[in-house]
Amino acid sequence: MITNELLLEQVKFVAEYAAHLMGCGIHTSRVIRNTKRIGDTLNFDVNISVFQKSIILTMQKKETQHIFSEVVEIPALPINFEHNSELSALSWEAVDRHLTFEEIKEKYYKIIFASRMNSWTVVLLVGLANASFCRLFGGDWLSMLIVCIATFAGFFVKMQMQKRNVNHYIIFIVSAFVASLLSSTALLFNTTSEIALATSVLYLIPGVPLINGVIDIIEGHTLTGISRLTNAFLLIICIAIGLSFTLFLFTNRLL
């Protein structure tokens, strides 16, 4: 017996699934495909319009023809590729193995509450990545070391501020400033200091929304695509502001 409460719970669940996918940085067409697939296993016809801050779903129960409408806000989550692949896999598994609603829900919460990679490992990897970036732009070993340390510090500051829910534009300005300030020690040594300064903030460049935005535009979801690109562009301006503080302080010129 399907009660009204159960139907409503299923609708809310599908909406939350869609909003979570959208929030953790997945391109729009995949969100729509996955959500329709999940809705299909629960015997709903799902129609979705995705906006930059909210999703509107209209779902029709196939047996009873009841129509439900739901508007859900997209949460601002950190980008998470593990959720991307696991939640996509969940939608296929639900179709192929005919999972019940309870099973889908249990698996969904297991996936989204799985712990992220250890943050110290991430700090270490990001530091090394930015150092090798410095190398790719032609920096020497000393610059690489300085950039590596500067990135550790900048990324650490970024994580601490994110924990305290600081406004993310301020996070980007401050962490760009911290990283470039530390890498300006390269000016004291006889090394490729210009390259060290320029690459020390590159770990902040929001690459994932930039690429996702272009993918969305190509696939015809122009609205979400442009909004992703706009957000990424604002963050790039913040990075430039943070870096320009250091450049004005120590070199007195920007270019």
Next chain:
Amino acid sequence: MNTLLNVISDGFFGAIAAIGFGAISNPPLRAFKFIALLGAVGHACRFCLMTYLYIDIASASLISGLVIGFGSLILGKPIYCPTTVIFIPALLPMIPGKFAYNTIFSQIMFLQHMNQPDLKAKYMEMCFSNGIVTFTVIFLLAIGATLPMFIFHTRSHSLTRRSYKESLLQK
């Protein structure tokens, strides 16, 4: 010999950059080996095209984007990952971040030299050229990487389908 060493070191540092910048976005652990491989191949490919064949940065990015896109389509199947999970981290080291913030810098400098026509023209030109390079390269990287996804869309949409064989047996 020196050429080979340059290409290998470029690929090596490209791989480390791909792993590190990818790690921020928490990809599944099983994807890291392929992210590293594609990051290395993609970056080394662009390096070769630009340094030895003198191809411009935009076309070179498109070609390496294509290489990464096809790679992610092939390598996504054995680890059940969507193509984007593998190709976005691999593309991250190729995003022209320096051009991106140089666009903003030249804009600031342009505004500060409004009364000096020669400097004003110079910074205006820098703002435009940096901005156009940033935009075109990001656009072409993404087009290159997603093109394989559009051509082989059934494959790319069902990469995470672990239970495909079971569903065939049931029918």
